[in-house]
Amino acid sequence: MSAVAPQFSFELFPPRTPEGVAKLPNIAAQLAAVQPKYFSVTYGAGGSDQDGTYDTVVKVVEKTGIEAAPHLTCVGSSRAKIASLLDRYKAAGVKRIVALRGDLPATAIGTGAPGDFRYANELVSFVQETHGDTFQLEVAAYPEMHPQALNPTADFDAFRRKVDAGAHAAITQYFYVADAYFDFLERCAKANITIPVIAGIMPITNHAQLSRFSAACGADIPRYVRLRLEQLQDDKPALLDFGLDVVTRVCEAVLNGGAPGIHFYTLNQADPTLRLWKNLGLPVPH
Numbered sequence: 001m002s003a004v005a006p007q008f009s010f011e012l013f014p015p016r017t018p019e020g021v022a023k024l025p026n027i028a029a030q031l032a033a034v035q036p037k038y039f040s041v042t043y044g045a046g047g048s049d050q051d052g053t054y055d056t057v058v059k060v061v062e063k064t065g066i067e068a069a070p071h072l073t074c075v076g077s078s079r080a081k082i083a084s085l086l087d088r089y090k091a092a093g094v095k096r097i098v099a100l101r102g103d104l105p106a107t108a109i110g111t112g113a114p115g116d117f118r119y120a121n122e123l124v125s126f127v128q129e130t131h132g133d134t135f136q137l138e139v140a141a142y143p144e145m146h147p148q149a150l151n152p153t154a155d156f157d158a159f160r161r162k163v164d165a166g167a168h169a170a171i172t173q174y175f176y177v178a179d180a181y182f183d184f185l186e187r188c189a190k191a192n193i194t195i196p197v198i199a200g201i202m203p204i205t206n207h208a209q210l211s212r213f214s215a216a217c218g219a220d221i222p223r224y225v226r227l228r229l230e231q232l233q234d235d236k237p238a239l240l241d242f243g244l245d246v247v248t249r250v251c252e253a254v255l256n257g258g259a260p261g262i263h264f265y266t267l268n269q270a271d272p273t274l275r276l277w278k279n280l281g282l283p284v285p286h
């Protein structure tokens with residue numbers, strides 16, 4: 001276990017349908033009952049826009065009284081746009097930002113324009129230069145390597161550049177092989193990188209979705225997990241139970257191995273994350 005109590009945060013995405021918008025306050029309230037350190041709200045993934053992220057951040061804070069951190073991606077955006085968005089977040093009382101490159105949307109004639117910042121370290125430098133200590137800056141880390149990186153060393157160098165630019169903490173891409181996370185922590189220790197590297201954990205709830213996400217982001221699904229999920233895909237309760245067991249073991253391993261915290265990718269569902277919470281014996285305030 002880590003010497004200090006681990007921190008827990010929950011990721012949400014801006015809902016894309018009227019039903020999703022109607023459900024989110026209740027989901028946020030259920031998740032807020034266990035008092036996470038903060039919520040984060042994605043941007044851009046799946047076509048959400050800046051207003052969607054901004055509105056969701058504001059609504060989550062209003063509903064739960066818990067801090068919410070917008071994700072900010074620089075791909076396809078200009079310095080001026082990012083600067084005005086940062087001002088807007090500052091005015092709304094936002095204290096934490098998850099700073100990312102994002103992915104270029106594919107268009108009919110190729111890929112979108114890269115924008116003024118090419119990589120997340122440039123965004124981190126820009127926020128530091130323009131806003132100093134206003135925001136706690138979280139960046140992404142990839143224990144199993146970002147899928148577009150040349151090799152693990154080049155990817156780790158890219159991570160180090162984000163730390164050198166002023167990132168305060170990192171959240172990993174989700175993984176199901178705890179050793180990949182421990183290997184990453186060891187590489188940080190050897191490189192004298194001391195910022196907290198929070199383990200990103202995604203509950204397993206759907207075989208097809210997990211396969212699709214993992215193929216895109218490079219997360220390794222162990223063979224036995226893949227085979228069991230394939231077999232259970234038409235038996236939802238059994239799949240959820242099996243997924244819960246697998247992910248509980250990963251969480252236990254990282255917490256026992258000294259992880260400074262877990263960031264749960266909730267996918268806007270309260271139950272899978274709260275079942276994990278209970279399974280892990282984490283405190284439920286009254």
Ligand code: FAD
Pocket residue numbers: 041042043044045071072073098099100101102103118119120121139140141146147148149150154155156158159162171172173174200
């Ligand atoms: P970077 O750190 O810039 O790295 C991107 C790639 O470029 C890596 O392969 C890296 O090795 C390489 N690289 C970096 N610097 C250089 C250089 N100087 N020369 C050559 N190569 C270099 N996406 C969204 O669209 N919206 C979200 O809300 C979102 N939230 C996320 C939250 C978390 C916690 C994580 C882990 C990911 C999230 N993503 C999100 C996905 C993320 O945007 C993608 O993984 C994206 O492809 C990389 O973003 P990054 O910030 O890690 O980029």
